[in-house]
Amino acid sequence: MIKVKNLTKVYGDRKAIDNLSFEIAKGEVVGFLGPNGAGKSTTMKIITGFMAPTSGEAMIGGEDVFENPVAVKKKIGYLPEAPPLYPEMKVKDYLKFVAELKSVPADKIKEYIDYALSATQLNEVAHRRIENLSKGFRQRVGIAQALVSQPEVLILDEPTVGLDPNQVAEIRSLINSLKGKHTIIFSTHILSEVQATCERYIIINEGKIISHKSLVSEAGASQKVIKTLCFNESGMNGLVAKLNSLKFVNSVKVNGKELIISFEGESSHIAELSKVIATSEAGLVSFSIEQDSLEDVFIKLTSKKESKDGGNQ
Amino acid sequence: MRAIKAIAWKDFKTIVFSPTFFIIAFLCSAIWGSNFMRAVIQFAYQSSNPMQLGGGNLNLHYNLFVSLVSFVNIIFIFAIPAITMKLISEEKKQKSYDLLLTSPITSTDIAVGKFVAGFGVSLLLIGITLFYPMLLSFFAKFSWTVLLVAYAGLVLVTALYVALGLLASSITQSSVLSVILGIVFNLILWLMAQAAMSAKGSAAVEFFEYISVPNQLYAFLKGTMSVGGLVFFLSVIIFFVFLTQRMIEATRWR
Numbered sequence: 001m002i003k004v005k006n007l008t009k010v011y012g013d014r015k016a017i018d019n020l021s022f023e024i025a026k027g028e029v030v031g032f033l034g035p036n037g038a039g040k041s042t043t044m045k046i047i048t049g050f051m052a053p054t055s056g057e058a059m060i061g062g063e064d065v066f067e068n069p070v071a072v073k074k075k076i077g078y079l080p081e082a083p084p085l086y087p088e089m090k091v092k093d094y095l096k097f098v099a100e101l102k103s104v105p106a107d108k109i110k111e112y113i114d115y116a117l118s119a120t121q122l123n124e125v126a127h128r129r130i131e132n133l134s135k136g137f138r139q140r141v142g143i144a145q146a147l148v149s150q151p152e153v154l155i156l157d158e159p160t161v162g163l164d165p166n167q168v169a170e171i172r173s174l175i176n177s178l179k180g181k182h183t184i185i186f187s188t189h190i191l192s193e194v195q196a197t198c199e200r201y202i203i204i205n206e207g208k209i210i211s212h213k214s215l216v217s218e219a220g221a222s223q224k225v226i227k228t229l230c231f232n233e234s235g236m237n238g239l240v241a242k243l244n245s246l247k248f249v250n251s252v253k254v255n256g257k258e259l260i261i262s263f264e265g266e267s268s269h270i271a272e273l274s275k276v277i278a279t280s281e282a283g284l285v286s287f288s289i290e291q292d293s294l295e296d297v298f299i300k301l302t303s304k305k306e307s308k309d310g311g312n313q
Numbered sequence: 314m315r316a317i318k319a320i321a322w323k324d325f326k327t328i329v330f331s332p333t334f335f336i337i338a339f340l341c342s343a344i345w346g347s348n349f350m351r352a353v354i355q356f357a358y359q360s361s362n363p364m365q366l367g368g369g370n371l372n373l374h375y376n377l378f379v380s381l382v383s384f385v386n387i388i389f390i391f392a393i394p395a396i397t398m399k400l401i402s403e404e405k406k407q408k409s410y411d412l413l414l415t416s417p418i419t420s421t422d423i424a425v426g427k428f429v430a431g432f433g434v435s436l437l438l439i440g441i442t443l444f445y446p447m448l449l450s451f452f453a454k455f456s457w458t459v460l461l462v463a464y465a466g467l468v469l470v471t472a473l474y475v476a477l478g479l480l481a482s483s484i485t486q487s488s489v490l491s492v493i494l495g496i497v498f499n500l501i502l503w504l505m506a507q508a509a510m511s512a513k514g515s516a517a518v519e520f521f522e523y524i525s526v527p528n529q530l531y532a533f534l535k536g537t538m539s540v541g542g543l544v545f546f547l548s549v550i551i552f553f554v555f556l557t558q559r560m561i562e563a564t565r566w567r
Contacts, residue, residue, distance in 0.1 A: 048415045052566045073417035084412035088327055100319035101416040145412070 001026040001153060001183040002047065007056035009042050009207075016042045018207040020056070024200075026152075027180045031194030032187040034204040035302050040187040041081050043204070044157050047185075048078045060153055074103060077151035079159055083142025087131035091122055091141055094130060095148050102149035116148040119174055121167075135162040143171065154178070156186035160193060172197055191298060205302045213297075225290040226261045226270070228277055233257055235281025242276060249273075257285075316418040320426030325433045328396060334434065337392050342441055348384050349445045352377055373455045374463075378446065379534045382463050385442050386530065389471055390503070392438070394495025397431045397478030398488040401561075405486045414565060424479070424558040431475040439467060459536035466533020469546040470526065474499055476553035483560040502526045 002024040009016045017039040024030050034040045045051045047058045049065045049072060058065045060072050086094055095113045104112050117123050120140040125133060130141060139162045146154055160168045168190075175184060175197045188194060194201050203211035230236065236254060243252050243261060248269045253260040259277075263269055270289065278284040328334050356377045404410040413423050446460055474495075481494035506525035522528050529542050 050411055050415045050565070070417045070419065073415060076415065078411075078415045080408065080411045080415075082408040082411075084409040085407070086323075086327070086409055087407065088331070089323075097319055097323050098412065098416075101316055101412070101418055103315065103417055 001028075001061060002185065003059040004043070004047065005057050005059075007043065007046060007058060008054050009039075009046065009051075010054045015207050017046075017053075017204075020204070020207070020209060022202055022209060022212065024183060024185060026183055028200065029175060029179050029184045029186075029198050031198035031201040032185055032204065033189075033191070033194060033201055033298060034187070038204045038302075039207040040204055041157055044078070044155050044185075044187065045080075048076055048155055049073055050078075050080075074149075075152045077146035077149060077154045079142050079146040079154075079156045081157045083138055084145070085130050085138060085141060088129065090127055090129055091133075091144075092117070092126045094141065095144060098145045099148050102151075104149050112148055112150055115150070116144040119147055120144040121170060136164060136167055139163055140167065143174075152182060154182050154184045154186075156184070158188055159186055160188060160190060168193070203298060203301055210301050211297065224263060224270075226263070226273060226287065227290050228259045228261065228287045229285040230257045230259065230277065230280075231283030231285055233282070235283075239277065239280040239282045242280065243273070246272070246276070257282075260290075316416070316422040317426040317429065320413075320418075320423060321429035321433065324400060324427055324430030328399070328430065328434050329437065331399075333399075334396065337395050338438060338441065341388055341392055341438060344388055345381075345385060345442055345445070349381060352380055352384075353449070373449075373453055374459050374536065377449075378455070378460055378463060381442075381445060382467050382534055383530075385439075386467060386470055389435070389438075389474055390499040391496055393431075393435055393471060393474035394478040394481060394492045394499065396434050396438075397475055397482055397495060398491040399482070400427045400431060400479055401482040401557075402486050402488050402491045406488075410564075414561075420558050420561040420565075423561050424483075424554055428476060428479055428554050428557070431479055432472055435471045435475055436468070439464070439471060456536075462536045462538050463534045465538060466530050466542075469533070469543075469550075470530050472550050473502070473526070473546060473553070476550045476557070477502070480553050480557045480560065483557045 004023070005021050007017055007020040020039070020043060032040050032043070042051075046053045047060070047065065049069050052066060061075055063072050065072050086097075089097070092113065095116055096109060099109045099112055117126055120143050122137070122140055122144055125137055130138060133141065139159070143156070143159055146156060160171050163171065172193060175186070178184060179197075200214050201211070202209055230239070233256065236257075236259075240252050240254060240259070243249050243259075246263075248264040250262045250264070252262075261273065263273065274284065274287050277287070356373070359376070401410075404413065443464075446455075446457075449455070450457075477498040478491075478495040481498055482488075482491045484494060485491050503526060505521070506527045523541070523545065529545050532539060532542050
């Protein structure tokens, strides 16, 4: 649905994004992560046709964003970093204006506005001027304007910034309800949101993609790490040899009495490993499954000076 | 078409319900009102003085309305940029420009829609000035047709100021700079007439006289509507709206 190929944007002598390529299938929800200044907003601005790339192409629904801008933009609902609001307008009038701009059929406008208002819980403020609303409500109006034309593709730049935890949870459930019917890409710094709603995430740093991973574990394919503390060192060598002989074990690191075992994680494998260690000469004191949280992955990848090459992991 | 209507109506409402517009309309009315009073008193005095007339009556249109409408035009050189200043510069400042540029509408829709909004507001102001001839119609007879031709000229030159004000607004994010630029553009247009005086050669003089806005406006004020004059105004208006469209389009390609 969204296809980006070799996208580059250069400002003077600075490359904001450098040869970016990725694809998002129809109905997918993808999280777009990266430190500040990484190029997330720039990428989103190019995909939505707000700004032109220096080179490369962006396609939505098979159509080039810059060859057929009007046709492509009909399919997009976009929430920029700063919600594009008119302070002097009332919420409902504003949504009506956006619906007109997005060519919503005249007979469907009321229905679509009601949908956008109820999806973002704005019914009680529908007749208030936007300048009189709090930041959280304004952010919700921004999300409502992205939804009002019921677009196939939703591109949201930090949709939950400024929202209280209840509202964040509501937006999360809204995104979950839109899954499958709409293609969604959203950028955020709140990694737990990505874990809660996204099927995939893309991490971008210094204009390049440094990680592109699925969050949905395919059956038995995700790698896990177990940290185990043994009772005595004497049986260590034998134990390590036995562990290495197991098919699903990838590597074993020894650190005195501590073992760090990397393996293909299925629950039956975990049971077998604990049995092997417990019945060995080394004995078993403690056994814990280590899983890199998304935050660890993010910090690990983005705090390095040299960025990794883009590619699937 | 739908986008143009939506943008025009939204911007028209925004300007008309803003305090800035109330202040401008009030100031304009106050200035025109006092000028009208002074001009009518002077006209009445001149009409009653047989020595000045040298036989025959003073023509109400030539001696009063032309100066009144000219005065409205001079005020508009400054008032119209103040009305159009926020049309595009405010959008850029409050980040709502992103909405327009990422909607399925063309830069032409944006430029034309905003021009129509500005023009609509200026028609409201022109409507205020119609009060004076309407008031006079109770006391004196004059040709409404000739007056309407004069007003047609006023409408055209006002549309030109709106187009220039819109262009000024598209250049900058600051409303203040937008007003200043708009006034400067309007004044340049007026001062180009000076070039006619220093031009050499009959062809050059004719050319400069044709493109001189004061000359073209004065033809309308006198009551003569010519195709050449209409074509001139319409071409220049379309040209500046086109330049605005180019400025909007350029934002996408930066």
